[in-house]
Amino acid sequence: MSDPDFQTVLRPLLVPLSDERIHANYETLAARAGHFELSEDERATMLPSGQQSVFVNRVVRAQVHLKAWGGLIDLPARAGYRITPAGRAASSRKRTNRSWIPQAL
Numbered sequence: 408m409s410d411p412d413f414q415t416v417l418r419p420l421l422v423p424l425s426d427e428r429i430h431a432n433y434e435t436l437a438a439r440a441g442h443f444e445l446s447e448d449e450r451a452t453m454l455p456s457g458q459q460s461v462f463v464n465r466v467v468r469a470q471v472h473l474k475a476w477g478g479l480i481d482l483p484a485r486a487g488y489r490i491t492p493a494g495r496a497a498s499s500r501k502r503t504n505r506s507w508i509p510q511a512l
Contacts, residue, residue, distance in 0.1 A: 424490035
């Protein structure tokens with residue numbers, strides 16, 4: 408059985424990076440908000456701490472997972488993301504689970 412987090416959240420975060428360019432954080436946030444069809448109100452909803460929006464928090468957490476799970480993305484510049492060869496392989500698979508994703512060294 409596939410991992411629902413990867414299929415429903417993490418894979419859609421990889422696909423926009425497939426062009427292998429370095430993407431600025433603001434650029435990736437806008438693309439992801441469009442993919443998930445979030446309204447301005449949904450994007451503006453704050454965490455209970457009031458320090459960060461729920462949307463930005465979830466995207467950043469997803470990016471941490473993509474980097475930790477065998478380096479599916481890397482961060483070659485401050486607030487800049489790029490897909491890795493392992494990430495390209497994972498994003499092209501129809502079904503992926505955590506056991507397939509290479510482990511970080």
